Amino acid sequence: MNIVGNNSYTIQLDTPTVTVAPQDTSILRIANKNTEGGYIFDKNTENIDLNIDWKGYPRKLTSAKMIVNNGTPIDVQLEKINDTQYRVAWDLSGFDQRGSFQAKINLQLNDELSEGIAERTFSGETTVQIVNRVPVSLMTTYLLYGLYALFGLMIIAFLIWRKKITASLVKGGKSVGEAIRKTIVGNRNSRKNPIASLEIIDGPTNLIGKELPIYSESVNLGRDPAKSDMIFYGPESLTSVSGLHCKIQCLQGGWQITALSSSRSETFIDDEAMPFLSPVTISEGQKVRLGYLAQQPVEFIFHIKESISSAANDPRKTNTLGNESIGLKKGSFVPNPEMFSNSQASSQTKQPGSIPPPVFPSKSDANKNDDDPFKDFR
Numbered sequence: 001m002n003i004v005g006n007n008s009y010t011i012q013l014d015t016p017t018v019t020v021a022p023q024d025t026s027i028l029r030i031a032n033k034n035t036e037g038g039y040i041f042d043k044n045t046e047n048i049d050l051n052i053d054w055k056g057y058p059r060k061l062t063s064a065k066m067i068v069n070n071g072t073p074i075d076v077q078l079e080k081i082n083d084t085q086y087r088v089a090w091d092l093s094g095f096d097q098r099g100s101f102q103a104k105i106n107l108q109l110n111d112e113l114s115e116g117i118a119e120r121t122f123s124g125e126t127t128v129q130i131v132n133r134v135p136v137s138l139m140t141t142y143l144l145y146g147l148y149a150l151f152g153l154m155i156i157a158f159l160i161w162r163k164k165i166t167a168s169l170v171k172g173g174k175s176v177g178e179a180i181r182k183t184i185v186g187n188r189n190s191r192k193n194p195i196a197s198l199e200i201i202d203g204p205t206n207l208i209g210k211e212l213p214i215y216s217e218s219v220n221l222g223r224d225p226a227k228s229d230m231i232f233y234g235p236e237s238l239t240s241v242s243g244l245h246c247k248i249q250c251l252q253g254g255w256q257i258t259a260l261s262s263s264r265s266e267t268f269i270d271d272e273a274m275p276f277l278s279p280v281t282i283s284e285g286q287k288v289r290l291g292y293l294a295q296q297p298v299e300f301i302f303h304i305k306e307s308i309s310s311a312a313n314d315p316r317k318t319n320t321l322g323n324e325s326i327g328l329k330k331g332s333f334v335p336n337p338e339m340f341s342n343s344q345a346s347s348q349t350k351q352p353g354s355i356p357p358p359v360f361p362s363k364s365d366a367n368k369n370d371d372d373p374f375k376d377f378r
Contacts, residue, residue: 013113014055018124020107021049022090025127029092031134038096039134050078050086050107050124058083059111067106068094076107092130101130195306196248196255202289202299203232211303218249220260221290221298232290232298240265240291241298248282248302255304257282265291 027046031039052061061080065073066088079087088107095101106125114120194213202208212230222228224235224243233239242261249256256279259267267274268289274280282288284304291297 013057015122016055016111017053018107018109018122019051019053020105020124020126021051022105022126022128023047023049026129027092027131029095029130029132031098031132031138034134034138039098039132039138041092041096041132044092046090046092046128048088048090048105048107048126049081050088050109052084052086052109054084059113061086061109062112063110064088065108066090067108069104073108095130095132098132098134101132103128103130193305195250195304197303197305198230198300199303200298200300201287202297204298207232212300213305214248217251218247220244221246221248233296237296239296241296242291245290246288255282255302256280257288257302 023046027043029041029043031041033040061078064076064078064086066076067073076088076090079089081087090105095103104125104127106123108121108123110121114122194215195217196214198212198214200207200210200212216229219230220228221230221232222243222245223231223233223237223239223241225231227244232241235243242263242265245259245261245265246267247258247260249258257267257269257274258279259274259276261267261276264276269280269282270287271289282302284302286302287299288302289297289299
């Protein structure tokens with residue numbers, strides 16, 4: 001047919017209708033190999049057929065893009081079966097994990113008249129269920145790897161634990177059993193009865209309401225077993241009690257408490273803050289708090305179990321000068337130390353052939369180590 005003249009003609013093309021028909025709407029895949037990159041399944045591609053209704057004007061498809069689960073569009077190759085039927089090969093490599101997946105597929109198409117015109121692109125959609133099964137024989141490999149990793153972690157944890165315990169023993173010279181025993185009974189010595197006690201009114205739940213006995217003239221309180229005799233909460237706890245928080249000691253028949261916290265966490269007596277590194281007298285029934293309220297403190301009432309006079313006359317005390325304390329037999333003659341002051345000893349004239357009198361250390365020198373509340377910091 002010949003058309004002559006300057007007339008123009010307009011042809012209205014309706015948008016084609018696309019029907020997307022996967023060969024199988026429920027795809028079952030079985031893994032046959034396990035590699036470092038993942039499982040390899042028996043089925044890696046799926047054919048998807050396209051049926052196109054051209055609305056009376058068939059054209060040639062020129063390009064196609066596939067979008068899976070609203071992801072990035074991917075170019076796919078079209079296989080023409082006839083003018084209205086095409087086929088696309090779908091790569092399933094994006095679903096290589098064990099389990100079940102729902103895949104929403106959208107195919108965007110261009111024909112020879114709409115190529116390059118975004119608004120002329122037409123599309124079709126479908127949904128496919130993918131089920132990936134992994135045999136037990138292949139899963140065993142991962143299970144073995146997991147067991148090996150768990151065993152390795154256990155060995156590392158044991159080595160770390162052993163190193164910490166060894167460091168604690170070397171540093172403090174104390175065993176774990178000794179640290180636990182101190183928490184319950186304090187630094188027990190040869191006494192049968194305690195000379196003081198701490199009535200716990202706030203602190204670790206298992207100690208509240210208990211009365212911890214004190215058998216020694218000097219006891220350190222804190223949360224580090226390597227530094228303290230009575231341990232509260234433990235070294236790794238989130239508490240305002242320091243590793244070595246304070247010291248309670250009996251000196252010359254009287255009791256004193258010294259705040260020693262290196263982190264400057266305060267010690268309170270009857271709700272009054274104590275000065276650091278300065279001994280303060282403590283009496284029967286006074287309330288002591290280590291740390292701050294609402295920050296896991298320890299609070300106790302101090303009790304004196306043995307009278308001051310009996311404590312001062314106890315021959316087992318390190319600051320008492322007696323026959324046993326200087327290694328003499330019972331009944332041996334011990335001169336009065338006050339007869340030999342330093343000035344008298346230096347002013348005496350040594351007589352020829354005479355035996356020089358014994359020189360005793362002064363009381364302050366004899367007790368220097370026991371009375372020094374800061375010896376742990378040196």
